Amino acid sequence: MSAEFDHEQVAIRTGLRSDLPVIVAVHSTKLGQAVGGCRLWRYADWRDGLADALRLSAGMTAKCAVAGLANGGGKTVVAVPESTVLDVALRRKVLEDVADAVASLNGAYATGPDVGTTPQDMAAIGERTAHVFCKPEERGGSGDSSPATALGTLAALRAVRQRLHGTSALTGARLSVVGLGSVGLRLARLLAAEGAELLVSDIDPAKRERTGELGATWVAPDEGLTADVDILVPAALGGTLTKQIVPELRCAAIVGPANNQLATPDVADLLHRRGIFWVPDYVASAGGVINALTMELHHGTAHEARKRVEAIEHTVADLLHAADHQQVTPAQAASQLAQRRLDTAT
Numbered sequence: 178m179s180a181e182f183d184h185e186q187v188a189i190r191t192g193l194r195s196d197l198p199v200i201v202a203v204h205s206t207k208l209g210q211a212v213g214g215c216r217l218w219r220y221a222d223w224r225d226g227l228a229d230a231l232r233l234s235a236g237m238t239a240k241c242a243v244a245g246l247a248n249g250g251g252k253t254v255v256a257v258p259e260s261t262v263l264d265v266a267l268r269r270k271v272l273e274d275v276a277d278a279v280a281s282l283n284g285a286y287a288t289g290p291d292v293g294t295t296p297q298d299m300a301a302i303g304e305r306t307a308h309v310f311c312k313p314e315e316r317g318g319s320g321d322s323s324p325a326t327a328l329g330t331l332a333a334l335r336a337v338r339q340r341l342h343g344t345s346a347l348t349g350a351r352l353s354v355v356g357l358g359s360v361g362l363r364l365a366r367l368l369a370a371e372g373a374e375l376l377v378s379d380i381d382p383a384k385r386e387r388t389g390e391l392g393a394t395w396v397a398p399d400e401g402l403t404a405d406v407d408i409l410v411p412a413a414l415g416g417t418l419t420k421q422i423v424p425e426l427r428c429a430a431i432v433g434p435a436n437n438q439l440a441t442p443d444v445a446d447l448l449h450r451r452g453i454f455w456v457p458d459y460v461a462s463a464g465g466v467i468n469a470l471t472m473e474l475h476h477g478t479a480h481e482a483r484k485r486v487e488a489i490e491h492t493v494a495d496l497l498h499a500a501d502h503q504q505v506t507p508a509q510a511a512s513q514l515a516q517r518r519l520d521t522a523t
């Protein structure tokens with residue numbers, strides 16, 4: 178993030194009902210209404226929550242711009258002190274405070290689920306403001322974003338497979354999926370159905386039961402990361418790609434839905450120097466947000482939403498091509514594309 182303040186506005190208020198700090202950062206509305214999830218998380222110092230809101234809202238601007246969405250970036254963070262017990266009653270008050278903060282921005286920003294919040298919480302927020310997405314299907318929303326995120330990651334994988342082996346079919350491709358949660362398991366099922374050869378891993382040993390249905394081989398997460406495969410698919414938490422792990426990697430490419438995969442930004446250059454394609458996580462994982470925004474904020478059909486999610490394949494193919502052409506990393510090509518789209522916005 179730049180050292181200069183480059184957000185359009187940041188609202189920080191003490192929630193009237195919850196008495197907790199509610200932070201809404203609107204980074205950009207150049208391309209359209211700013212969007213970004215509501216993070217309900219514990220912080221030792223509320224200013225760490227502010228730093229998260231600033232960083233994550235800027236990330237949403239880039240994510241929407243590269244995905245070709247007519248939206249900008251924003252984020253809500255409710256910074257819960259470590260000593261506070263977040264019971265059902267307090268949670269309800271928090272959601273009402275968030276709804277009022279979002280409503281006060283008069284449509285500049287819409288919120289959705291993030292770490293610590295769910296589609297049900299969005300329904301509660303939706304009782305006080307229309308500027309919310311990913312409500313449950315029975316409440317008129319698009320519901321759980323994991324299936325669309327998995328589908329979008331599959332599209333990104335196709336582009337990389339094409340680049341590596343001249344075919345977009347994943348049949349016979351060797352992949353290591355690290356993390357069998359909501360997205361990882363769905364993605365592994367799609368890959369297994371297409372005949373990919375899968376290694377799967379998770380820190381939760383109970384997930385091992387899934388290997389049978391997937392026809393996959395179970396390995397420890399560390400082994401999964403450094404396995405000799407075509408494509409590594411990080412689908413757990415962030416920060417797994419460290420400077421130390423880069424020399425150990427034996428994959429040709431890394432494409433996965435996990436957020437913030439790089440421990441530090443310079444790892445993108447190290448991967449590039451090792452000849453490993455790394456598709457930025459915010460590009461590969463955009464399916465969920467593309468689906469929700471297309472259906473809920475832009476009132477498109479499920480079919481249109483699916484087509485836009487599948488178009489991630491073209492986005493990634495174009496980025497790999499641009500990276501080659503300009504002798505830059507795919508990460509640099511993605512941020513250049515985002516900047517171009519923002520610069521040309523009217």
Ligand SMILES: NC(=O)c1ccc[n+]([C@@H]2O[C@H](COP(=O)([O-])OP(=O)(O)OC[C@H]3O[C@@H](n4cnc5c(N)ncnc54)[C@H](O)[C@@H]3O)[C@@H](O)[C@H]2O)c1
Nearest residue numbers: 322323326356358359360379380398413434435436462465
């Ligand atoms: N759910 C979405 O629509 C969505 C959208 C964009 C990005 N993402 C990102 O994708 C990733 C997965 O999301 P999810 O919704 O499936 O989460 P999840 O919590 O359902 O699943 C995460 C899985 O990773 C496992 N895990 C945690 N640490 C691990 C480790 N060190 N090694 C191996 N496994 C580990 C957990 O046991 C769990 O099974 C997250 O980084 C999330 O931020 C998700």
